[in-house]
Amino acid sequence: MSTSQESGMGDMGSDAVVAKEASGGLSTPPTPKGRDARRRLLEAGEQLFGEQGYAGTRVSDITEAANLSPGAFYRYFKDRHELLLVLLTEMLDRAFDFARARWDDNHPTESVQRTTERYLEFYDLNRAMMGVMVEMAQNDEEVRSVWRQSRTAFYTRIGRALTRGVTSGAIRSDIDVEVAAELLGSMTEFYAFQRYALDGDALKDVPPVEVATTLAELWTRGVASK
Amino acid sequence: MSTSQESGMGDMGSDAVVAKEASGGLSTPPTPKGRDARRRLLEAGEQLFGEQGYAGTRVSDITEAANLSPGAFYRYFKDRHELLLVLLTEMLDRAFDFARARWDDNHPTESVQRTTERYLEFYDLNRAMMGVMVEMAQNDEEVRSVWRQSRTAFYTRIGRALTRGVTSGAIRSDIDVEVAAELLGSMTEFYAFQRYALDGDALKDVPPVEVATTLAELWTRGVASK
Amino acid sequence: MSTSQESGMGDMGSDAVVAKEASGGLSTPPTPKGRDARRRLLEAGEQLFGEQGYAGTRVSDITEAANLSPGAFYRYFKDRHELLLVLLTEMLDRAFDFARARWDDNHPTESVQRTTERYLEFYDLNRAMMGVMVEMAQNDEEVRSVWRQSRTAFYTRIGRALTRGVTSGAIRSDIDVEVAAELLGSMTEFYAFQRYALDGDALKDVPPVEVATTLAELWTRGVASK
Amino acid sequence: MSTSQESGMGDMGSDAVVAKEASGGLSTPPTPKGRDARRRLLEAGEQLFGEQGYAGTRVSDITEAANLSPGAFYRYFKDRHELLLVLLTEMLDRAFDFARARWDDNHPTESVQRTTERYLEFYDLNRAMMGVMVEMAQNDEEVRSVWRQSRTAFYTRIGRALTRGVTSGAIRSDIDVEVAAELLGSMTEFYAFQRYALDGDALKDVPPVEVATTLAELWTRGVASK
DNA sequence: GATGAATGAGCATTCATTCAT
DNA sequence: CATGAATGAATGCTCATTCAT
Missing domain, CATH: 1.10.357.10 (Tetracycline Repressor, domain 2)
Known part of the structure; x- marks a missing residue:
């Protein structure tokens, strides 16, 4: 039975599904400040990709929403595409x-x-x-x-x-x-x-x-x- | 029974589903030459959209495949998007x-x-x-x-x-x-x-x-x- | 003697030295207007590369000097580098x-x-x-x-x-x-x-x-x- | 004769040729550790400038090769250019x-x-x-x-x-x-x-x-x- | 009908440099 | 001394679309 x-x-x-984020940016920033920034980018990305689609979301939209300068994005992700994959x-x-x-x-x-x-x-x-x-x-x-x-x-x-x-x-x-x-x-x-x-x-x-x-x-x- | x-x-x-193509281009060109050109664009569009996706297909790709100049496209379709819808x-x-x-x-x-x-x-x-x-x-x-x-x-x-x-x-x-x-x-x-x-x-x-x-x-x- | x-x-x-310009842009535009535009780009490029060096010359500098929009450049040359080579x-x-x-x-x-x-x-x-x-x-x-x-x-x-x-x-x-x-x-x-x-x-x-x-x-x- | x-x-x-390095960084750091860091930067710079040219070498490449953080560079040299001149x-x-x-x-x-x-x-x-x-x-x-x-x-x-x-x-x-x-x-x-x-x-x-x-x-x- | 020249807005990415810690 | 996070200006290139011919 x-x-x-x-x-x-x-x-x-x-x-x-294996995590894949080693290539470009820091997946685990050494400082709390960095980890926070990364998290904010992740959240902003989810929000915006969801609302406007991938094609409709600019990197600058994401950094803006995360309260960061455009350049900061690339410290944590190789590019927009890597963020999506994560x-x-x-x-x-x-x-x-x-x-x-x-x-x-x-x-x-x-x-x-x-x-x-x-x-x-x-x-x-x-x-x-x-x-x-x-x-x-x-x-x-x-x-x-x-x-x-x-x-x-x-x-x-x-x-x-x-x-x-x-x-x-x-x-x-x-x-x-x-x-x-x-x-x-x-x-x-x-x-x-x-x-x-x-x-x-x-x-x-x-x-x-x-x-x-x-x-x-x-x-x-x-x-x-x- | x-x-x-x-x-x-x-x-x-x-x-x-209602046909929708009246807005911009000629859905039924008057001359045989025109009808042929339109047909070629349709075929090229289907082929290329299918192979490379919508975002990956340029209007010029389509006109090239259809043996037309870029400008000719707009005689038959309002824009790239209309072609897709058709x-x-x-x-x-x-x-x-x-x-x-x-x-x-x-x-x-x-x-x-x-x-x-x-x-x-x-x-x-x-x-x-x-x-x-x-x-x-x-x-x-x-x-x-x-x-x-x-x-x-x-x-x-x-x-x-x-x-x-x-x-x-x-x-x-x-x-x-x-x-x-x-x-x-x-x-x-x-x-x-x-x-x-x-x-x-x-x-x-x-x-x-x-x-x-x-x-x-x-x-x-x-x-x-x- | x-x-x-x-x-x-x-x-x-x-x-x-063999000419090499087939790759990207039109080396011989079909219309006089096009040939003239290409010539102007060549002249502007020579002028500006000479004055400011290659690194110091933006494509937009060249197109501006040639009285063209930025995009026009790429009709005639694949990129800045090809122009230099020519x-x-x-x-x-x-x-x-x-x-x-x-x-x-x-x-x-x-x-x-x-x-x-x-x-x-x-x-x-x-x-x-x-x-x-x-x-x-x-x-x-x-x-x-x-x-x-x-x-x-x-x-x-x-x-x-x-x-x-x-x-x-x-x-x-x-x-x-x-x-x-x-x-x-x-x-x-x-x-x-x-x-x-x-x-x-x-x-x-x-x-x-x-x-x-x-x-x-x-x-x-x-x-x-x- | x-x-x-x-x-x-x-x-x-x-x-x-007169040495010129007084402007920005310490040409002769007071501590042995500092002198060593400066030396490593010099060596890394020579190596990398040589391999990839000046334009092709980022400050971060140099600091990385010298095992230092990007910021450290500026303690020893005013900027990338000064390093080159030295x-x-x-x-x-x-x-x-x-x-x-x-x-x-x-x-x-x-x-x-x-x-x-x-x-x-x-x-x-x-x-x-x-x-x-x-x-x-x-x-x-x-x-x-x-x-x-x-x-x-x-x-x-x-x-x-x-x-x-x-x-x-x-x-x-x-x-x-x-x-x-x-x-x-x-x-x-x-x-x-x-x-x-x-x-x-x-x-x-x-x-x-x-x-x-x-x-x-x-x-x-x-x-x-x- | 068709051509091809011209447009120009739009955007991802890089990297020297600064600075708080 | 050293770190690493953050900045933000700078720019090459694409491509849908228009239009004079």
Whole structure:
């Protein structure tokens, strides 16, 4: 019989995406003053990239918002692009951890629902940067790469849960687990993307909880009436 | 009893997205020479936007590829952005028509599978422009708008099929049809997006047909074993 | 017996240094207007590089002097550096032709003197750009290269004259013709350089003609009294 | 009768160029630690200016190579330019001393040869900084000045030797001693410059000794066969 | 219809130098 | 003595767009 366990979806967790910031600027300034400046740049970058997109944000916008001179930026980041990568990498790492929820093999529907809620919540909170990531992925191999790694980590986690479900008999054994994991993950991710990033949540009066419920239902039982 | 009918998924089709090109350039040049020039610009634009993204494609790249001088561009399009919109609009219209498949209420799984296959095929063929659309949607309300209309048309079509299924008893009546339609559509769309536009199809050895099958299965029966 | 002949010093002439300007901008604009603009940029560049050095001359200085907008520059030259190369190449070609003088094997001293006078005259006229060339040669391999080719052409020409002199018995046969050619050419070149480019001619009250005479004497008879 | 004497070429030597470093930084720091830091900066500067040119060398490059923080530089030198001047001045002083050789009025050819060998050797050793000096002379009056003073010292030394030679009858009295001195010095200097600084010694298989011999021959006897 | 010359705003980045600690 | 954070002026280059021919 299956047991309730912590993080049934796997633990590729925190190191799924490797930090990458050594190249140009100081990732860990030696003095408190420096660390503070770096932090302010990070915050300003997230804010502005989110509001105006990557292309629409000038380095000088960022330094201004961080109360620094233009030149100071380059002490901490090689260029605008490196700042973006740091921001995205950190966000994806947080997403992976955030969406991790207690998984109960005996109640897969509820488990999916819980995870989905968490995911939607995170997406809602980070919708702006998610949009930036999508924007950039098209022409930027590095962004594509960090995103791909993150998705892979998610799909792997889902795949493990499915596999365990197949073993325990809770999940049908006639489906391609890997493909199913990608499809199910895609369903959640793109729903979130279009709801929060693309449509700006404007017309959606359906509460996320209900979406999570429906999604969990579809996940586990499909649309068939029997 | 249910009947087999053309386009069970709805018919918001061709006029779902309204052509929009009257503002600046001649959408239908009077002379054959002019029509040819315009066509060449359209082709060059699709080619280059797809290869290098919108931001990475200069007007002069396009006119060069179309064997025209830079100035000539503005006889046919108000600006670079209008060309993009024309291209996207036409593509989305074609997508909607292309993915339309005979729908059999008695065999929903097969119907979904057929439609999905068509959709993936279209996406594969137009992956480059799909990527451009995603890139642009982030910061461009007009692009967001044409895309949203297109998605809405799709979801509506799916929703109608679900409603008909509920009526006929083939589909569970306890789900939110609208949300379900969005989720199911999202699953397909994002899978296609990440497979073709983001990952470049590189590592995918699973044939699209199999994906369509799995997806149709999940659609109709979910993952639950019983 | 030796004969008087045209250009006894050789004829590596006009193609000693190959023009190189195809890379970035239009070396030959199709319209007269364009050709005129390019010419104005060339003239302004020569003027300003000469007056303020390469490093001290901004592209905007040049376009301003040429009555053009900053952007226009790049229609005709890839960048500031290409303009410099065009200017230097053309100047060195002219120098080689300019310094060519009728050479009389029976009167080597007079021949050297004539050539030297011409050379000094040319240097005087082009002192500014000569200085720029020297400035740039230190860190710019391309400049070094065009200069080296030009010097080589000169030394070869001198070497031929010496060889012919050896054959005719007018020149000692116990010297290394090649080394001698380099040394003799160096003497002239550096004298000109320090006189015109470095010292600005300020303190020199010795007329060039006298210098040419002395140099020709040293050339042919050295300093020994008998 | 002529006598063999030390440094027949004159002794404007060591003080020909006045040290100039009082303005901004400590030319002689009080503590051993400070003296060491200053020395390291000097060494790093010579190294880097030589390798990358003046324009290509940042203050931070120098301080980094010297294991100091950027700010520390300004304790020892007013600015980057002052460091250069100190370096050049010292080098030119050393050059003047180094090239000094025993002069024998009875054997002028050998004396010239010896001096030339020494000069070429020094140039070879200091080619990098020589190149920097040439680079800078174009636009920097101070550099021009220290160089001019150094050359003048050399030419004066040569001129004295010539004058003495005229007096003793070893040298023709019909030449302009001053001009001849400049020309002869130029010949050596520019040969060295183009050989070591410009062409990088790459293609030169003629050993310096042979060059010195040929040069001494040309110097004393010219190219005329009798 | 087409050309190509001209525009000029826009922006990332560098680096010598200063200064608080 | 030394550090390292901060400055901010300076500038080359791009490219969408206009317009005279």
